[in-house]
Amino acid sequence: MQNVEVARIFEDLADLLELDGANPFRVRAYRNAARTVEALSADVAAMVTHDPAELLQLEGIGKDLSDKIVVIVQTGQLPQLEDLKAKIPPGVVQMLRIPGLGPKKVAALFKDLGLETLEALKQAAEEGRIAELKGFGKKTEQSILEGLAIVAEAGQRVFLADAKVEADAIVADLQQLSSITQATVAGSCRRRKETVGDLDVLVTSSDHNAAMDRLAANPLVVKVLARGDTKQRVRLRSGLELDLRVVPDESFGAASQYFTGSKEHNIVIRRRAQERGLKLNEYGLFRGDESVASRTEEEVYAAVGLPWIPPELRENRGEIERAEAGQLPKLIELADIRGDLHMHTTATDGMNSIREMAEAAKARGLQYIAITDHSKRVTMANGLDAERLRAHWKAIDKVRGEVSGIEILKGIECDILEDATMDLPDDVLSEADWVLAVLHYGLKQPREQIDKRLLNAIRNPHVDAIGHLTGRLVNQRPGADLTFEDVLKAAADHGTWLEINAHPSRLDLDDIHAAAAKDRGIPIVINTDAHSTAGFDVMQYGIFQARRAGLEAKDVANARPFAQFQKLLCGS
């Protein structure tokens, strides 16, 4: 039983309780518990086995919830959830995904009209039966039909990389308007979450109509969904929805803080304000009617007794306590990166030659790279056997002689096979400058076997680092089931490093795992996994992920100059 599975059960239970009309604060307690469990690097299943009383130490977990976690871990399910599932059909829960429909309205549709599926909902809306329901009307009925179409075609969160491009373009366009004095992206996009559900853009202007008209006229916008004095919501061509907020110039700091979130972070910050006799909203921090702070985020945080907290950390996962103690990390930046230790060439499934990759890396200011083409198991990518690999390394030697000003390591991305052996023999691996071991196949094997494969690779003296540890693909497939704590301990013991793969669809390690690795003193490498010279562009997303994990330059091996990098590599 993985933590995410336990969290999922609490989330499902919260949804169902909400539909059942439960006390909203009780619902929140379940959602908080889900968050806590999901953000935990330790295994709750292991805690149950070891000593269930440990669960009570977790934030938002009391007697009742800790008992429920024990039941979930021991039986794989929760009777209370099963009871509610029997009472409320899954189609009713799906209705919650329709914009504008919350628990109250969905409950009415279910109870008063007996609608149990999205199909039944559509039919009822088309027949005009919904508008007749108390609290509903023609407009709600119409928006349900539109919402159903949206849920059917997409509704998924999009990669940060895609969302950020659109948000940045819209901000740049708004900045062209002379009446707009300041503009910024806020929300989860500013926090650099790996996926983004919608976009938030904040501007300061004395003329809210001009700002909203400008956004409405942007070619990326297909529909204005709502418009008031301070807020406009639009749908973009990509399907993403974007909220524009217009606030007075003097409120920019308070509004940035407010709209950047996260919700959980802001709840704690506002509680701190309350404790100081203050009230915090998007316009400022107030004592009575008097504004105490509002112009900059720094002012707002200072007024509640904290230093400014970088957006990437604002998740209420300990950053507020660290800020209070003066222990916020100095987060790594893109400019700190000196090397890239994972990339492909035309020898396997890359688009560019060794030389082209080396020159492109050098042009971006990198001091060293490792060429890491696939090993033979990856037949689809024309993976290298020992003979071809040795020839490839000879070709790298040749380029080393031709391209100056950049170090090129002879590397390999070697598969860890399903039987827990390496795809290439030790004598070949021993000739490499850099061995990145990875799982590509058999990701659905049972946890015991995945653990065995990873631990074998970590203990192999020729393996320098494990690449994209879990093999997860964001929004597409979960990672392999593994005992993360055992993997971390082994990596720390054997001096094996762990990669943050910067590709927007991988971002593996995730922020929680990367933070746990840092705590163990395991060096992290942030690599692009570039399959072309343009592939180097994704480094920024790896940096964002590292920042959300609280990593500093000193935690990242390839943020070191080459001599120091090599020294660290030899010592490990």
Add this chain to the structure above:
DNA sequence: GCCGTTTTCGGCCCGACTGTTTTCAGTCG
């Protein structure tokens, strides 16, 4: 359901917008 040197009961962040309403509930972020 959780939490607590103000509390073991009574709180639990805060405001904008919409639609269906004649003053507000529901939804959203």
